[in-house]
Amino acid sequence: MNWRTFEERIMKALMIASLCVVIGSLISILLTIVLKGLPAIRWETVSQTPQGGYYIGKEGGILNAILGSLLLGVGATAVAFVVSLPVAFYLNLYLKKNSRFSYTIRFLFDVLYGVPAIVYGTFGFTLMILWGLKASLLAGIMTVAFMIIPVMARGMDEVLKMVPFELKEASWAMGTTPWETATRVIFKQALPGIVTVILLGFGRAIGDAAAVLLTAGFTDSLPNSLLRPVATLPLAVFFQLATPFPEVQERGYAAAFILTVLILVISLISRILSRQFTRNVVR
Numbered sequence: 001m002n003w004r005t006f007e008e009r010i011m012k013a014l015m016i017a018s019l020c021v022v023i024g025s026l027i028s029i030l031l032t033i034v035l036k037g038l039p040a041i042r043w044e045t046v047s048q049t050p051q052g053g054y055y056i057g058k059e060g061g062i063l064n065a066i067l068g069s070l071l072l073g074v075g076a077t078a079v080a081f082v083v084s085l086p087v088a089f090y091l092n093l094y095l096k097k098n099s100r101f102s103y104t105i106r107f108l109f110d111v112l113y114g115v116p117a118i119v120y121g122t123f124g125f126t127l128m129i130l131w132g133l134k135a136s137l138l139a140g141i142m143t144v145a146f147m148i149i150p151v152m153a154r155g156m157d158e159v160l161k162m163v164p165f166e167l168k169e170a171s172w173a174m175g176t177t178p179w180e181t182a183t184r185v186i187f188k189q190a191l192p193g194i195v196t197v198i199l200l201g202f203g204r205a206i207g208d209a210a211a212v213l214l215t216a217g218f219t220d221s222l223p224n225s226l227l228r229p230v231a232t233l234p235l236a237v238f239f240q241l242a243t244p245f246p247e248v249q250e251r252g253y254a255a256a257f258i259l260t261v262l263i264l265v266i267s268l269i270s271r272i273l274s275r276q277f278t279r280n281v282v283r
Contacts, residue, residue, distance in 0.1 A: 030260070037257030040250040046258070050220040055240070057247035060220075062255050068223050068230040069259070072137060072216060073206035076144035080152050080201055083145075085194070088156035093168070093178045093186070106157065112150035117210035120147040125214040138226040140216025147211050148201040155200065159193030160186060192274040199270040203263050209234030233259040 048061035087105075095102040124143030133139050163186050171181040187194075209232070217229030218239070233255050240252030 033253065033256050033260050036250070037253035037255075037260075040254035041257065045251070045254055049222060054220070055243060055245075055248055057245045062231075062233070062236050062251070062258070064220060064222050065231040065233045065236040065255060066258065068137070068216075069206045069233045069262075071223055072140050072144060072212065072230060072232060073202050075137070075141035076148060076205045077152075077198060077202040079141060079145035080149045080205075081198055083149050084152040084156055087153045088160050089179075089182045089186070091157050092160040092163075093182055106154065109150045109154045109157075113154060117147060117208050118213075120144075121211040121214045124211065128215060134227070135215060135217030135229050136225075136227045137216060137223055137230040140212045140230060140232075141226075143211050143215040144205045144208060147208065148205055151204060152197050152201040155197035156190070156194055159190045159197060162193070163189045195273045196270045199266050199273075203266045206232070207234060207259060207263060209238055233262075 042061075044059065045061040046066065047063060048059070049064045050062070051058060051060035054060035091102050091105060120143055123146065124139060127142070128134070128139050167185055167189060168181055171185045172178075176184070212232055213235065216232060216235075218231050218235050219229040220231070221228075223230045236255040237252050237259065240248050240255065243249065243252075
């Protein structure tokens, strides 16, 4: 056996081992959540808010956290989308492909992408103090939007890069403006990828705890105002698993199970919509 063959086998073995570690870790996490969370799922868990004594094992559910997470995720994703899409179009249609300015913008987004969520939470808390706001759904939406804007902007940027340049040239040759090209040609071609980026951003928005810990607060009531605190599933998991009562800890695993199911549903919807919109894409 020569050295090249031996090297190939070693690298292949390392790849397989890495794949097994990743898949094994995923299966372990899912099994833990399912085995501990599924038995605690009852109708009152998803249909009721916490009642008196809920955090010592009495009756109630986490409907407040489910609705709060959905509202916060939808609101933050909508704000991030409104900001991210024009930025991605500007980088790909109005700036030169390899200009220093576009490189700097992408680099800054990459840096912001790696900033820990708790830093965004601290930033949002600072803005709350400056603006005189209290912990609320609005503060949580704005903080989480700041956090996912770099994710969505860079994701959409990469999606728009994949659109064939010939389509842009053909559109411009017909006398269209860059904005008309963006909305009538490029957007349709990039729509499957844009939908995927939006849903990935939404998944991160509803699954984050650190960014909303200081800004959205927590309440046992259903969300009824942008200016009032709101409960979220990640914080429900955190608070319930931190208690010494086994019944409440089981409810924490139930909240984790529901959050996992929501993320799974979002991923499936992303796949389905991507296939649905792919019919308009030029190969």
